[in-house]
Amino acid sequence: MANTQSRKNEKVIPISVIKRLPIYYRCLVNLLNRDMERISSRELAEKIGVTASQIRQDLSHFGNFGQRGYGYNINDLSNAIANILGINHNFTMVLIGAGNLGTAIANYPNFKQRGFQIKAVFDNDISKIGMKLSDCTIQHINKLEDFLQVNNIDIGILTIPAEETQYFCNIFKEYGIKGIWNFAPVSLNTGNQVMVENVHISESLMTLAYRLKEEC
Amino acid sequence: MANTQSRKNEKVIPISVIKRLPIYYRCLVNLLNRDMERISSRELAEKIGVTASQIRQDLSHFGNFGQRGYGYNINDLSNAIANILGINHNFTMVLIGAGNLGTAIANYPNFKQRGFQIKAVFDNDISKIGMKLSDCTIQHINKLEDFLQVNNIDIGILTIPAEETQYFCNIFKEYGIKGIWNFAPVSLNTGNQVMVENVHISESLMTLAYRLKEEC
Numbered sequence: 001m002a003n004t005q006s007r008k009n010e011k012v013i014p015i016s017v018i019k020r021l022p023i024y025y026r027c028l029v030n031l032l033n034r035d036m037e038r039i040s041s042r043e044l045a046e047k048i049g050v051t052a053s054q055i056r057q058d059l060s061h062f063g064n065f066g067q068r069g070y071g072y073n074i075n076d077l078s079n080a081i082a083n084i085l086g087i088n089h090n091f092t093m094v095l096i097g098a099g100n101l102g103t104a105i106a107n108y109p110n111f112k113q114r115g116f117q118i119k120a121v122f123d124n125d126i127s128k129i130g131m132k133l134s135d136c137t138i139q140h141i142n143k144l145e146d147f148l149q150v151n152n153i154d155i156g157i158l159t160i161p162a163e164e165t166q167y168f169c170n171i172f173k174e175y176g177i178k179g180i181w182n183f184a185p186v187s188l189n190t191g192n193q194v195m196v197e198n199v200h201i202s203e204s205l206m207t208l209a210y211r212l213k214e215e216c
Numbered sequence: 217m218a219n220t221q222s223r224k225n226e227k228v229i230p231i232s233v234i235k236r237l238p239i240y241y242r243c244l245v246n247l248l249n250r251d252m253e254r255i256s257s258r259e260l261a262e263k264i265g266v267t268a269s270q271i272r273q274d275l276s277h278f279g280n281f282g283q284r285g286y287g288y289n290i291n292d293l294s295n296a297i298a299n300i301l302g303i304n305h306n307f308t309m310v311l312i313g314a315g316n317l318g319t320a321i322a323n324y325p326n327f328k329q330r331g332f333q334i335k336a337v338f339d340n341d342i343s344k345i346g347m348k349l350s351d352c353t354i355q356h357i358n359k360l361e362d363f364l365q366v367n368n369i370d371i372g373i374l375t376i377p378a379e380e381t382q383y384f385c386n387i388f389k390e391y392g393i394k395g396i397w398n399f400a401p402v403s404l405n406t407g408n409q410v411m412v413e414n415v416h417i418s419e420s421l422m423t424l425a426y427r428l429k430e431e432c
Contacts, residue, residue, distance in 0.1 A: 086425040104320060
């Protein structure tokens with residue numbers, strides 16, 4: 001599956017398609033939890049708030065799913081999307097910043113069972129060092145480089161103020177971390193070696209404000 | 217400005233353009249804070265990680281900004297984008313869920329000075345009732361409807377588990393709240409009267425996972 005996937009993706013899949021896959025996945029897992037076996041693309045589309053043809057078109061990038069008159073087998077399709085997305089691939093992560101946002105992320109339900117493991121948490125607040133967060137003991141930030149030297153980490157999570165992010169971004173790059181999950185309101189300069197995925201919270205609020213203002 | 221804006225927007229602006237405006241705005245405010253006066257579209261593009269022609273094209277939806285050979289006046293452009301986005305428009309908000317994520321959101325820097333005011337915070341955890349969060353005293357969730365009856369609220373923020381969101385979504389709708397800022401991993405059913413802006417944290421991580429897996 002993974003190999004077929006890589007070859008297929010030589011014709012680059014639009015990022016908008018990739019961003020919808022986790023939404024399909026979440027919906028399918030909810031249906032599985034309610035013991036449902038199959039669903040039509042129309043029903044799935046209604047639950048998600050897209051069109052059925054959007055779903056069919058998105059999935060067509062990755063192969064043939066579903067059968068006319070039967071719809072999708074929910075278990076098969078959720079497994080296929082999990083494979084496409086790399087869920088269960090086992091990604092190791094470090095978290096920098098054990099404030100409220102970092103704590104919320106570390107305690108987010110389902111990350112671990114989907115193969116995303118936080119291996120260590122670092123902070124510069126002395127009062128937090130030694131406290132537990134998720135399965136980790138919070139370590140002082142000056143231990144980060146020692147940790148990265150002997151541990152193979154895929155993703156660095158940044159839940160720290162914007163002005164500190166570039167420093168850690170450079171450390172991550174130096175130690176071969178391939179992905180940064182950035183919650184700070186800043187555009188990181190990483191070159192091409194490191195992928196950055198941003199969760200820009202205030203920009204999401206401003207987008208909502210625009211849509212509300214236009215509606216008035 | 218606002219009126220011109222509304223008329224122009226009868227030819228609908230793509231949401232992808234709207235989502236980039238807050239990024240431009242953040243960058244421009246950072247430059248203003250460093251006492252810069254003007255910037256070329258090329259320099260601005262480099263800082264943000266888009267192309268100069270993308271910036272020019274995005275801004276062209278809203279009017280003429282910048283001059284050939286001079287670039288953009290940073291103060292003017294940031295004010296213009298603030299007006300377009302509805303920043304400083306003064307939006308009132310309530311926050312449902314005073315857990316770690318809710319606390320992080322309530323304490324997010326700059327929301328208040330950009331005109332986004334949290335007027336009340338509600339939770340169902342008795343041990344939190346009466347505690348302070350940002351400028352609010354946390355109230356029991358059973359006070360929400362009384363509060364909405366006598367206060368004019370624009371935006372409801374949901375930082376609660378997925379299974380509880382639809383219930384509050386319905387209450388928001390009933391009391392005429394026009395926007396929901398949803399952090400729960402769920403697609404809300406709101407009809408057409410209420411705008412929903414989602415921050416889907418786990419879906420962002422899955423998107424990063426996909427990109428990392430494809431890179432390997």
